[in-house]
Amino acid sequence: MVVLNRIYTRTGDDGTTALGTGERRPKFDLRVESYGTVDETNSVLGLARLHTRETEPVVDAMLGRIQNDLFDLGADLCTPDTGKPLEYEPLRIVPSQVERIESDIDLLNAELQPLRSFVLPGGSPAAAHLHQARTVCRRAERLMVELASLPEERVGEAALKYVNRLSDFLFVASRYVNRRGEGDVLWVPGGNR
16 A cells, blocks of 8 residues: 655655665666656656547546556566565566557557558647657657666566557557547658658
């Protein structure tokens, strides 16, 4: 259970932050950057939901579940697997969360026509925010992959799969809320030459 009765602790004034293991790391540490960017993705989803709550209840419910999953992902990344036992069972992304997002992608994509061009970010306000969330999510994924490449760091396979699927979901969801793809803004190669 999380209890936040005091928001500032002053422990980060020296430029460090505590991981879930209690270890302190610089705030620019790649692990901290990874879960911070996951948090940023979640914030952009909050903006998107301002536009889906009333008009796209199916997508909004999916986004609500995803926002919760992103806190799980942040907790996963915040508690590195060091191989040493902890006093508690750390929260990890599990394969069923990846499977859920895949089924959400399939459900939304079933109503979309195949693309014949790349899509430019835009269209409706909801779609624009979902595209922004997609690009922030891709940055989180790049950071997580870089973190996982370091010999002294571990990132769970399901966590990496989840963040990869999430960017796919956000692309499909952006098309879905753009009048099922009819409001998509398509790229015209060399269109301004």
